[in-house]
Amino acid sequence: MRCVIVTRYGGPETLELQDHPLPDIQPDEVLVRVKAAGINYADIMQRRGLYPDGPTPPFVAGFEICGMVEKAGADAALWNPGDEVMGFCSGGYAEHAAVPVTQLMPKPKSLSCTQAVALPCQGLTAYHALITLGNVHKGQTVLIQAAAGGLGVLMVQIARTMGASVIGTCSSDEKCALLTELGCQHPINYQTHDFEAEVKKITAGRGCDLAVDSVGGEVFDKSLQCLASHGLLITLGMASTQLGSVQSLDLLVHNWKVAGFHLFGYTSNASATATALRDFNQWIDDGKLSITAKHVYPLEQAAEAQEMIAARKTIGKVVLIP
Numbered sequence: 001m002r003c004v005i006v007t008r009y010g011g012p013e014t015l016e017l018q019d020h021p022l023p024d025i026q027p028d029e030v031l032v033r034v035k036a037a038g039i040n041y042a043d044i045m046q047r048r049g050l051y052p053d054g055p056t057p058p059f060v061a062g063f064e065i066c067g068m069v070e071k072a073g074a075d076a077a078l079w080n081p082g083d084e085v086m087g088f089c090s091g092g093y094a095e096h097a098a099v100p101v102t103q104l105m106p107k108p109k110s111l112s113c114t115q116a117v118a119l120p121c122q123g124l125t126a127y128h129a130l131i132t133l134g135n136v137h138k139g140q141t142v143l144i145q146a147a148a149g150g151l152g153v154l155m156v157q158i159a160r161t162m163g164a165s166v167i168g169t170c171s172s173d174e175k176c177a178l179l180t181e182l183g184c185q186h187p188i189n190y191q192t193h194d195f196e197a198e199v200k201k202i203t204a205g206r207g208c209d210l211a212v213d214s215v216g217g218e219v220f221d222k223s224l225q226c227l228a229s230h231g232l233l234i235t236l237g238m239a240s241t242q243l244g245s246v247q248s249l250d251l252l253v254h255n256w257k258v259a260g261f262h263l264f265g266y267t268s269n270a271s272a273t274a275t276a277l278r279d280f281n282q283w284i285d286d287g288k289l290s291i292t293a294k295h296v297y298p299l300e301q302a303a304e305a306q307e308m309i310a311a312r313k314t315i316g317k318v319v320l321i322p
């Protein structure tokens with residue numbers, strides 16, 4: 001099969017399209033013919049060698065797929081050849097992937113594979129960060145950084161669906177226009193406006209109840225200052241590669257909370273995943289949530305696709321088609 005290998009840590013030039021045998025499946029795995037492989041920011045961090053406990057080269061890039069079951073292992077009898085599935089694997093930028101049953105989910109029928117592949121990583125992250133951890137609810141004001149990205153567009157729609165007032169930051173007016181279309185009441189182009197000052201203005205000086213930061217560094221620090229009394233800041237990424245900092249006195253004085261979020265601390269709870277998928281299906285059917293997946297590349301352009309994300313030129317999900 002054709003697959004994209006990270007040959008060594010480094011830039012996009014380290015990605016190589018190679019031919020390899022089909023992966024062997026374990027008894028508790030299924031072999032999936034990949035129809036769409038999701039690209040996530042974590043893939044870029046893994047390629048650069050910056051992802052905590054990430055794989056060591058050489059390895060097949062990517063960890064998220066949507067496609068069709070071709071073969072099920074002896075202990076994977078609930079799945080049958082022909083089932084449309086999505087899930088997590090080791091090596092998603094490939095024509096086939098071995099997926100453990102614990103990481104496998106049914107594909108929502110109303111979505112194409114190109115759309116559905118936005119759900120395992122970015123969808124479940126948006127859901128668990130905002131709902132399971134953040135307890136987002138009606139009447140709150142929520143600040144979402146990188147709101148026009150793959151994760152961001154889903155968080156904007158979930159927060160809005162839960163009745164929150166949404167402030168979303170991004171780097172261009174084009175991205176702001178998309179955020180407005182998705183129901184974000186207060187898009188902010190941080191290149192032309194200071195987001196901290198804007199949040200204070202929008203909330204009449206009160207600040208927001210919940211902020212989600214995936215950028216780190218100065219953006220994390222300023223997001224903390226955007227919180228209202230008793231507010232919660234969730235940190236779940238470091239696209240800037242810079243660490244944020246917290247002064248404990250700030251937390252004490254304002255009753256602020258800071259929480260970390262990593263998706264793989266949530267995915268072993270099968271009933272929580274089933275609840276999240278049920279909600280996604282409902283929101284999609286009700287027209288409350290749509291999937292933005294307009295950046296679609298063939299497998300051989302994996303390097304270009306990753307570079308488009310790193311250069312902040314993408315909106316919504318970025319997908320590879322093997």
Ligand SMILES: NC(=O)c1ccc[n+]([C@@H]2O[C@H](COP(=O)([O-])OP(=O)(O)OC[C@H]3O[C@@H](n4cnc5c(N)ncnc54)[C@H](OP(=O)(O)O)[C@@H]3O)[C@@H](O)[C@H]2O)c1
Binds near residue numbers: 122175239240241262
């Ligand atoms: N903790 C978890 O479990 C978890 C799960 C999923 C994703 N994440 C994190 O969430 C973030 C978003 O992931 P994604 O896959 O959906 O990517 P993405 O949002 O589609 O792309 C990253 C976005 O970050 C913004 N950005 C800000 N500063 C940046 C910088 N210095 N370099 C590059 N981009 C920068 C850009 O948007 P603007 O142009 O609008 O600034 C860019 O479009 C990533 O940090 C990722 O690691 C974490």
